[in-house]
Structure formats: structure tokens, C-alpha cells
Amino acid sequence: MTLPEHPLSKLGFLTIGLFDEDDPATGHENTLRMIELGERLGFDSAWLRDRHLQYGISSPVAVLAAATQRTSRIELGTAVIPLGLENPFRLAEDLATVDVLSGGRLNPGVSVGPPTHYDHIKEHLYPDSWDAEDFGRTRVSRLLHNLRGEPVSTFSGQEGIETYSERIQPHSPGLADRLWYGAAGLASAEWAGEQGLNLLTSSVVRAEEDDDFARVQRSHILRFRERHPLGERARVSQGLVVIPTDSASPAQRRKYEEYAQSRHARTTAPQGPGRLLFAPDLVGTSERIARTLTEHAGFQQVDEVVFPLPFTFEYEDYEQILTDIATRLGPLLGWAPTGPGAGG
Numbered sequence: 001m002t003l004p005e006h007p008l009s010k011l012g013f014l015t016i017g018l019f020d021e022d023d024p025a026t027g028h029e030n031t032l033r034m035i036e037l038g039e040r041l042g043f044d045s046a047w048l049r050d051r052h053l054q055y056g057i058s059s060p061v062a063v064l065a066a067a068t069q070r071t072s073r074i075e076l077g078t079a080v081i082p083l084g085l086e087n088p089f090r091l092a093e094d095l096a097t098v099d100v101l102s103g104g105r106l107n108p109g110v111s112v113g114p115p116t117h118y119d120h121i122k123e124h125l126y127p128d129s130w131d132a133e134d135f136g137r138t139r140v141s142r143l144l145h146n147l148r149g150e151p152v153s154t155f156s157g158q159e160g161i162e163t164y165s166e167r168i169q170p171h172s173p174g175l176a177d178r179l180w181y182g183a184a185g186l187a188s189a190e191w192a193g194e195q196g197l198n199l200l201t202s203s204v205v206r207a208e209e210d211d212d213f214a215r216v217q218r219s220h221i222l223r224f225r226e227r228h229p230l231g232e233r234a235r236v237s238q239g240l241v242v243i244p245t246d247s248a249s250p251a252q253r254r255k256y257e258e259y260a261q262s263r264h265a266r267t268t269a270p271q272g273p274g275r276l277l278f279a280p281d282l283v284g285t286s287e288r289i290a291r292t293l294t295e296h297a298g299f300q301q302v303d304e305v306v307f308p309l310p311f312t313f314e315y316e317d318y319e320q321i322l323t324d325i326a327t328r329l330g331p332l333l334g335w336a337p338t339g340p341g342a343g344g
Contacts, residue, residue: 042337
């Protein structure tokens with residue numbers, strides 16, 4: 001097949017980092033191994049997704065701190081941190097610390113809204129203020145304020161032998177420009193553009209103006225760029241589940257096809273009162289997946305992707321999938337690996 005008209009410039013992957021409750025260390029170690037593998041294969045970025053009160057990574061920033069010491073080039077992201085569970089002051093300190101440790105490789109992705117199952121956790125999460133918390137976009141604005149190094153204290157200077165700053169420390173210049181916003185709806189995409197954020201689009205959108213996933217995603221991207229100060233140069237990343245089978249064993253192919261089939265029903269129509277549309281998982285040879293992507297109205301608007309890995313597979317499956325993405329699918333989409341030893 002011929003290369004797409006707009007070659008892919010950045011290739012990333014996303015994992016939720018599953019673990020056994022009785023052995024959490026192994027799952028976290030496997031996540032770090034996957035990030036190291038991604039760097040060796042030349043991926044541009046590796047991203048972690050939050051999973052609170054589940055058996056997946058609950059503290060991606062802490063895991064990425066470890067990843068900074070085991071990698072040297074690959075960018076490290078979160079997709080996404082739900083700010084309803086976070087204090088923007090403390091989160092800014094953690095993000096800036098990890099960015100400094102990484103040498104400026106952190107890409108924080110965030111979202112807003114009430115935490116999942118809020119009624120069940122509110123008295124432990126915010127025991128004194130659960131009924132007064134603001135879960136709207138002001139939390140993003142506060143985080144941006146902090147990451148930009150704007151004042152958060154009216155006191156600075158010497159107090160005894162200690163020195164105090166009026167802004168979050170450490171300050172990491174440029175980190176605020178690498179903040180991403182996860183948007184599933186049109187209004188959120190517009191707001192992200194107006195704020196000058198980067199846009200994360202995923203395999204889930206709200207069917208507000210159309211029932212076709214690709215057309216809805218395309219409309220979000222176009223409206224985001226219309227509102228963004230950088231216009232067409234504003235960064236957007238797309239994330240669909242792709243599972244190339246080029247080097248997979250017959251047993252792996254069966255597993256992958258059964259996984260996609262088990263999730264297919266939710267892709268046929270908008271789901272629930274929020275009218276959520278889910279994109280189908282793409283399983284098959286890299287050439288088949290590449291052809292499907294180049295015909296996708298949403299993919300046609302981007303030159304960056306963050307492919308989510310399936311949730312419930314084994315490390316060996318992820319190794320095969322990542323290797324096929326980097327060595328077969330990526331090049332078909334016009335992407336070239338970067339860094340020493342990339343692709344091997």
C-alpha cells in the first residue's frame with residue numbers, strides 16, 4: 001500500500017498496568033519493562049492511564065518517576081488524570097518533579113468531572129467539603145496557573161534558615177505547554193482549544209451531532225483547532241485500539257479476535273444517557289489496519305497517535321503487539337522510529 005498523504009510523525013502507546021492484588025509488584029514491573037521496550041523500539045511516547053480502586057495503576061505519576069530513571073529519550077504521559085481526585089497544588093508539585101527528573105519529557109493529560117462512584121467515596125475523599133467541591137474546568141485552570149510558575153503564596157523570602165518561594169517548586173519551564181486535555185464532547189474540545197491546551201482524542205466520543213464515530217471525532221478536532229491560538233499547528237493525538245497480528249501465534253490471534261468481538265456490540269450505536277460512541281477495535285495484519293486508519297475521518301486529521309493496549313492480555317502479548325506496531329504498522333503509516341537502536 002502507498003503511504004498516507006500526511007505521514008505519522010509521533011507514535012505512542014498507552015497501558016493501564018494491570019496487576020494481581022496479591023502481587024502488585026510484578027504488574028508494576030511489567031509496566032516499566034513495557035516502557036523500556038517502547039524506548040528500544042523507537043516509540044516517541046508511553047502513556048499511563050489512572051485506575052482508582054481497581055487493579056491497575058492508581059498513581060501514574062509515581063510510576064513515571066521510576067520510568068524516568070530507566071529511560072533516556074521516550075516521552076512519558078498520563079492519559080488521563082481525573083482532576084476530581086486531585087489537589088492541583090500538590091499535583092503540580094509532583095508533575096514538575098517528574099518533569100525535572102525526566103529532563104523535560106513529561107506530557108500530563110488530564111480530565112474533569114466528578115470522580116467515578118463519587119457517592120461511595122466522597123466521605124473519604126473530601127470528608128469536610130464533599131458537597132462543595134467544584135469538579136469543573138476551574139481545576140484545569142488552577143493546575144495551569146501552578147505549572148506556569150504563577151504565584152500561589154503571598155509569602156516569599158527568608159524565615160530563619162529556610163527560604164520560601166511564591167510559586168510551585170520545582171518550576172519546570174515548558175511543562176504547562178505540554179499539558180493535554182482529554183475531551184469526548186464538542187464543548188470540551190472547543191474549551192481546550194480556547195485555553196491553548198493539547199487535545200487527546202480517544203476511542204470514546206459523545207454522539208452529539210452525528211452517530212458516526214469517525215465523523216464526530218473529526219468535528220471535534222476541527223472545532224478544537226478553530227479555537228486554538230496555533231490553529232492548524234495545534235497538537236492533537238488520536239487513540240484507537242489496534243492489535244496487529246503479523247507475528248502473533250495462532251492462539252494469540254484467536255485471543256485477540258475474541259477480545260474484539262466481546263466488545264463489538266457497544267460500537268454499533270450510542271450507549272447510555274450520555275450517548276457514548278465507542279470505536280471498534282482494529283485486529284488484523286498491519287497492512288489491513290493501516291488501510292482502515294488512512295480511511296478514517298478522525299485519523300486523517302492527526303499526525304500523532306497514542307494506541308491503547310488491550311486491558312487483559314499477558315506481557316508476552318503486549319511485547320508482540322508493540323513490536324508489530326513499531327516495526328510494521330508504524331512504517332506503513334509513514335512513521336520512522338527515533339533514538340539509538342530504534343526498531344530493534
